[in-house]
Amino acid sequence: DGGITQSPKYLFRKEGQNVTLSCEQNLNHDAMYWYRQDPGQGLRLIYYSQIVNDFQKGDIAEGYSVSREKKESFPLTVTSAQKNPTAFYLCATSDARSGANVLTFGAGSRLTVL
């Protein structure tokens, strides 16, 4: 069953805590992305990685960190420095051979700060 697995689906965090969202893919795609979705604002890019051991900041990277130690995995850590972390987080992949950069998305993780 090919695809992208995000976990956990729902996560609650107290203020001041770091949390890590998992993203695993078996599509053999080179590029992986993390987006944040807030109501009415569309998807905003947090970080992306085009190859293992390399990643780039997106438009809203402050307060977040990532790693890309394996092609299949791209975890996102939401740190205590992120002032408004409550959101729906989406992981995506793309095949570098696709000229259109078509993204395949996971089912998402909803983070709520208590």
Added chain:
Amino acid sequence: QKEVEQDPGPLSVPEGAIVSLNCTYSNSAFQYFMWYRQYSRKGPELLMYTYSSGNKEDGRFTAQVDKSSKYISLFIRDSQPSDSATYLCAMSEVAAGNKLTFGGGTRVLVKP
């Protein structure tokens, strides 16, 4: 002003009607134009994409791009209750690494 504008809706139509969705954009360098469908509490899934101007049809879905007006549209014919979802447009510029810029999404409700 946002780079890609999309009416948030909700857009409510009776079953069988044509659903008309659109996005306007400001960056004339955009070359790829995509439409994603997102069901509640799920990740978006690609419906279709077009390169540059023109029309593209896939079953009940038709995408149109008018680069001169910086305007793209998605039409859904013979709409079904299962088409009820949020529809996101996205576009990219090859020279900028094909980074996607998304609209805010339009929520569609097809009533039986």
